Amino acid sequence: MQDMNIKKVSSHELGQKLDMNPAQIRKDLAYFGEFGRKGIGYEVSYLISKIKEILKINRHINVGLVGAGHLGIALSNYNRFTREKLSIAAIFDADPNKWGMSVGHLKVQPVSELQETVKEKDIKMGIITVPATEAQKVVDQLIAAGVTAILNFAPATLKVPSHVHLRNADLTTELQSLAYYVD
Amino acid sequence: MQDMNIKKVSSHELGQKLDMNPAQIRKDLAYFGEFGRKGIGYEVSYLISKIKEILKINRHINVGLVGAGHLGIALSNYNRFTREKLSIAAIFDADPNKWGMSVGHLKVQPVSELQETVKEKDIKMGIITVPATEAQKVVDQLIAAGVTAILNFAPATLKVPSHVHLRNADLTTELQSLAYYVD
DNA sequence: TAGATTGTTAATCGATTAACAATC
DNA sequence: TAGATTGTTAATCGATTAACAATC
Numbered sequence: 001m002q003d004m005n006i007k008k009v010s011s012h013e014l015g016q017k018l019d020m021n022p023a024q025i026r027k028d029l030a031y032f033g034e035f036g037r038k039g040i041g042y043e044v045s046y047l048i049s050k051i052k053e054i055l056k057i058n059r060h061i062n063v064g065l066v067g068a069g070h071l072g073i074a075l076s077n078y079n080r081f082t083r084e085k086l087s088i089a090a091i092f093d094a095d096p097n098k099w100g101m102s103v104g105h106l107k108v109q110p111v112s113e114l115q116e117t118v119k120e121k122d123i124k125m126g127i128i129t130v131p132a133t134e135a136q137k138v139v140d141q142l143i144a145a146g147v148t149a150i151l152n153f154a155p156a157t158l159k160v161p162s163h164v165h166l167r168n169a170d171l172t173t174e175l176q177s178l179a180y181y182v183d
Numbered sequence: 184m185q186d187m188n189i190k191k192v193s194s195h196e197l198g199q200k201l202d203m204n205p206a207q208i209r210k211d212l213a214y215f216g217e218f219g220r221k222g223i224g225y226e227v228s229y230l231i232s233k234i235k236e237i238l239k240i241n242r243h244i245n246v247g248l249v250g251a252g253h254l255g256i257a258l259s260n261y262n263r264f265t266r267e268k269l270s271i272a273a274i275f276d277a278d279p280n281k282w283g284m285s286v287g288h289l290k291v292q293p294v295s296e297l298q299e300t301v302k303e304k305d306i307k308m309g310i311i312t313v314p315a316t317e318a319q320k321v322v323d324q325l326i327a328a329g330v331t332a333i334l335n336f337a338p339a340t341l342k343v344p345s346h347v348h349l350r351n352a353d354l355t356t357e358l359q360s361l362a363y364y365v366d
Numbered sequence: 367t368a369g370a371t372t373g374t375t376a377a378t379c380g381a382t383t384a385a386c387a388a389t390c
Numbered sequence: 391t392a393g394a395t396t397g398t399t400a401a402t403c404g405a406t407t408a409a410c411a412a413t414c
Contacts, residue, residue: 010395022395023383030397038396039390056363063358071257080338080355086362124365125358129257149361155263165364169357172263174350175246175308178332179269180239181348182307193371205371206407213373221372222414 001044010041062089062122064147066138067129068098068108071153075127076103089121094134111141118145125149132156139166184227193224245272245305247330249321250312251281251291254336258310259286272304277317294324301328308332315339322349 001009011022011029018025029035029042032054036042052058063081065072065088075081076088091103092111101108109117117123126142128135128150135154142150149165152158160166184192194205194212201208212218212225215237219225235241246264248255248271258264259271274286275294284291292300300306309325311318311333318337325333332348335341343349 012395021383023385024381026395026397027382034397036396037390038388039394041395055359056365057359061362061365069257070253070260074252074254074257075354077253078338078354081358084355084359086355086358125361127358149365151357151361155261165361167357167361169354171258171261171352172267172269174352175264175269175310175334176238176240176267178308178334178348178350179244181332182239182244195371204407206409207405209371209373210406217373219372220414221412222370224371 002048006044008041008043009047011036014042057085060085060087061124062087063125063127064088064090064092064114064118064121064123064142065127065129066092066111066114066142067131067134067154068093068095068101068103069129072127072129073103075129076106086125088127089123090117092117094130111138114141115145118142118147123147125151128152128154130154185231189227191224191226192230194219197225240268243268243270244307245270246308246310247271247273247275247297247301247304247306247325248310248312249275249294249297249325250314250317250337251276251278251284251286252312255310255312256286258312259289269308271310272306273300275300277313294321297324298328301325301330306330308334311335311337313337 011025014020014025015022026036033050035047035050049058063086065075068091072091076091081088088106091106091108092114093099093108094111096110098108099110124147126147126149128138128142130138132154135152135156136158139150139152139158139160143160143164148163150160151167151169153169155170155172158166194208197208198205209219216233218230218233232241246269248258251274255274259274264271271289274289274291275297276282276291277294279293281291282293307330309330309332311321311325313321315337318335318339319341322333322335322341322343326343326347331346333343334350334352336352338353338355341349
């Protein structure tokens, strides 16, 4: 709506677009504060900024990626990250043949430099795109370096301490959920 | 549990593992049929087969992948698909330089062959890993070929007719949801 | 038989929706 | 002012949990 230069929106309009009851929208928003004006509605730009604040996506975050294989390179080139204030700030790999290889504006670094680089570049999140057999070792190293939020693409069940937030991006599950609708 | 050679399980045990109330588990399962035995519990292998049946993941499905870039190649090599009865049976790309290129045991085909190959190989699902600018064109071609379940990795909002099931695998959202827990 | 556990009905709990005073 | 729309309280609805007869 902001892109379409629409300035204000009512809970009724939002409800139509999101296929939700207007009262639900007002109640959910009201839980976090008073963002609207009676008789007027919600100001689009203000609502966006408030929602970003609530979801904590109103700040820049540096991300470290471990595993310079096809998936790792694909993610590095994924330009939507940049738009959403997420920067891949370093890429690591265990394979000496890949060290120094250019990926975008970055060069692949040895995993041994992980700890130092995480501190230096203020990396707060990690992405794991190594083979399943290497994943636990990598997650341990990321945690040792102080990273507490990790997105794992390796098809492995990883063990992390309770203060670390691990999210598994399981592409199989996505496909399987679609399989339900086939035929 | 099957891998651990455990033969039977009670709703109480399942509840503990899944962090759910035992009554919830019994009720949910009972919705689909009577899978347990009073005084005994559920037989692990039977329960697995019934759940796979309910979720319709008890059959082999061939998948066509469009876009032989890094992400496409990464997905082709993703061996977990095979284990879950999902086979990438063909890879397409618009770039003539990629035609004939080997990816696993497949060769990259021109998109012009899509329609024919989908029929020939009984492809039921599609994966889109092309640039955002090409995605709508590709989804249209997949639909024209008769594919009704599509997983899209391109950061684009695609239009599909109501009988087609489109699922967007948005990697940004995954990362953003983790960002909430940073600091 | 006694203990265990299901499937299901009844009770409880929480989430959604309706209604409305406040007010722009 | 009259119409619109919020934030919030009250009413409704549905989902979760407890309880228990059936039975292995």
